[in-house]
Amino acid sequence: xxxxxxxxxxxxxxxxxxxxxxxxxxxxxxxxxxxxxxxxxxxxxxxxxxxxxxxxxxxxxxxxxxxxxxxxxxxxxxxxxxxxxxxxxxxxxxxxxxxxxxxxxxxxxxxxxxxxxxxxxxxxxxxxxxxxxxxxxxxxxxxxxxxxxxxxxxxxxxxxxxxxxxxxxxxxxxxxxxx
Numbered sequence: 001x002x003x004x005x006x007x008x009x010x011x012x013x014x015x016x017x018x019x020x021x022x023x024x025x026x027x028x029x030x031x032x033x034x035x036x037x038x039x040x041x042x043x044x045x046x047x048x049x050x051x052x053x054x055x056x057x058x059x060x061x062x063x064x065x066x067x068x069x070x071x072x073x074x075x076x077x078x079x080x081x082x083x084x085x086x087x088x089x090x091x092x093x094x095x096x097x098x099x100x101x102x103x104x105x106x107x108x109x110x111x112x113x114x115x116x117x118x119x120x121x122x123x124x125x126x127x128x129x130x131x132x133x134x135x136x137x138x139x140x141x142x143x144x145x146x147x148x149x150x151x152x153x154x155x156x157x158x159x160x161x162x163x164x165x166x167x168x169x170x171x172x173x174x175x176x177x178x179x
Contacts, residue, residue: 004044005053006087009072009080012054016071019045045070053079096167102174110178117175121168128164131157 011017011025023041031037038044048054053076059069072080098120105113135157 004038005048005079006083007038008041008044008048009053009076009083012070012072012076013080016057016069018059018067018069020067022070048076052076114175114178117171117178121171121175124164124168124171128161128168131161131164135161 007026007030008022011022017025019041022045023038026038026041045054045056049056049070052073054070055073057069057071058066060066101108101116135154138154138157
């Protein structure tokens with residue numbers, strides 16, 4: 001739940017939001033960068049409300065039906081500060097699906113392994129192209145949300161591109177050893 005808490009508390013950091021707005025931010029703005037999918041936002045919000053991290057108020061705009069508006073409590077602010085600081089220092093070994101395939105590589109015909117690895121490189125190049133396209137869009141777009149304009153998103157894109165480049169190089173070296 002720590003990742004979810006950080007996500008929700010961070011989204012509420014710049015002010016109160018109703019449930020639909022939180023869901024939209026996660027699906028449209030954050031998902032492309034963090035890949036975190038959430039089935040229901042209301043369960044974690046309810047849990048954080050019980051813990052005293054957020055509060056829920058009833059809001060109404062015009063003749064629209066009532067909706068809940070969520071905001072941070074002082075305790076939620078403290079927890080957010082703790083979680084964000086902790087997340088910078090949390091390092092876990094990344095596990096990739098391909099690692100298991102590589103473990104059993106001796107049991108795979110070289111021709112088949114090369115073909116699959118070439119396919120992986122093509123897929124990684126497509127991801128790289130998409131990330132580069134996002135970078136260009138970010139540079140030309142001046143209306144990006146967030147605490148630092150678009151700088152925080154640019155940092156994520158640079159990091160993701162570095163990881164994709166590293167995997168392309170690694171798979172390329174592996175393919176050379178299979179020759």
